[in-house]
Amino acid sequence: MKSIVVEAPAKINLSLDITGIRENGYHNIDTVMQSVGLCDTVTISRMSGQGLYISCNQPRIPCDETNYAHIAASRFFERFGRPDTAISIDIQKRIPSEAGLAGGSADAAGVLVGLNGLLNVGADVDTLCRIGVTVGADVPFCIMGGTRRARGVGEEFSTLPAFPSCHILIAKPAAGISTAESYHRYDRSGARRHPDTERLVHCLEQADLQGVAKEMCNVLSEVAGLPAIEEIRAVMLACGASGAMMTGSGSAVFGLFTSRGQAKHCMRKLYGLAEGVFLTRPVGYGAVVLDTRD
Incomplete structure (x- = not known):
């Protein structure tokens, strides 16, 4: 069956400020983020049967409904409908967990971009980002990448000049x-x-x-x-x-x-x-x- 392979870069924060807290408990932030070449690899495949299956090369990473990749796929299906085949998502992790590098968000971004291509949905980046922010605040940035300033809860973006070579x-x-x-x-x-x-x-x-x-x-x-x-x-x-x-x-x-x-x-x-x-x-x-x- 058909497969698609996606590279999902980590991010670093060049600055991070907290500017307030909302009634729902979410924090307003002002941050400058930068994508880096440290990446996870997400492979999404269509398989016979039905269902959604997650695998990962890191035993510590849960492969159940709590995984950001699983959540992202479920939100994608809610928006565009489930395919008539099973979907397998394999994550080869290089980005460390609990590190502030958006490893889980990068995987979610990879899933959204990958499903969009694998299933020939044709959604634009803005649509994928709107789905992504329901998964996690860093997911839209991980979809777009580059050098960006983010405000609000991390969903209001402005594009910045490319980061100097280093x-x-x-x-x-x-x-x-x-x-x-x-x-x-x-x-x-x-x-x-x-x-x-x-x-x-x-x-x-x-x-x-x-x-x-x-x-x-x-x-x-x-x-x-x-x-x-x-x-x-x-x-x-x-x-x-x-x-x-x-x-x-x-x-x-x-x-x-x-x-x-x-x-x-x-x-x-x-x-x-x-x-x-x-x-x-x-x-x-x-x-x-x-x-x-x-």
């Missing part, structure tokens, strides 16, 4: 952080420093990597409560990173390097501190079809 080193400590717990901690204690997002955007418009690095700020980093985060950040800066910061709700830390050699040297230094270390680059795309197979 090497991005990502290190994930063994301990993860629950997104919900991270926001709860922020609600209890707040943050001493907030990002100047307008200045960061100006630096992006000037293709000023050093300026971007200087303006990076994440209000959730103050409440993360993991010593390994600051240890990793300190190593990155000591190894020559222009800037280093926790991404999203954590626990992954990224560093921006102009020199690949320095980034590789830092990578070796971090193997003892982090569960996973990845050297990647900024990319200008979100979930994208790599291949179709009959």
